[in-house]
Amino acid sequence: MLPFLIVGGVGLAVLLISLLIGDIFDHFDIGDGAISGTALGIAAVVFGASGVITYTSGLDTVWAYVLAAVLAVVAYLIAVLFVKRLTKSSDGVPASALGLSGVSRSDITPAGGEVSLDGPGEVERRLAYSDHPIAEGVRIRVIEHSGTRVKVVAE
Structure with a gap:
């Protein structure tokens, strides 16, 4: 159960950093926004939480990892779609504040x-x-x- 708690905790930290400071992967322009710190944080939190719930429900450890991984991938894909949709729905490119x-x-x-x-x-x-x-x-x-x-x- 400890790996689920560690991954979930790291995911929560990444999610909080991405929400408070800004997406930590914005500077790496990988795959046209395919990697999002917010989405990675959400996926890691879902992996940790679903793994703990599955593990404590009495299923074999293998099934806990399989279910946690599947749910994490689904959560990641949904989060990436929402982040892209929100980015496209913004009012355009923000104006630079440089010199104001x-x-x-x-x-x-x-x-x-x-x-x-x-x-x-x-x-x-x-x-x-x-x-x-x-x-x-x-x-x-x-x-x-x-x-x-x-x-x-x-x-």
Whole structure:
């Protein structure tokens, strides 16, 4: 049962990282989005959970692995289809925030923070980070744009 718990735990970590920071496999352009960190995380969680449930229900260990693997593959394929569908239904290519100015809405550190940017279509807060701490309420400028996060400096 331990392998199921380990794979499920790693899958949960990958899923959380992909949802909070962004898909960790976006930078590898493999198979036109065929590999998705979100989908891999979901598949690993399904593998772990279904393996534990099957193993504890009294079936042979072989059947626990077979059922867990089949359900993980199905979950992966469904997740990839949903991720692709959501990507295609978005409002197009996001505009680059590079060079935009704004205001820090929380303290910004290398670990993170939030900013509001002054630009067309910028109505929400964005996740931001900086090499040097920036206090809340300080005017900032975007020097790097990566996924949904922006790297900022104080103006």
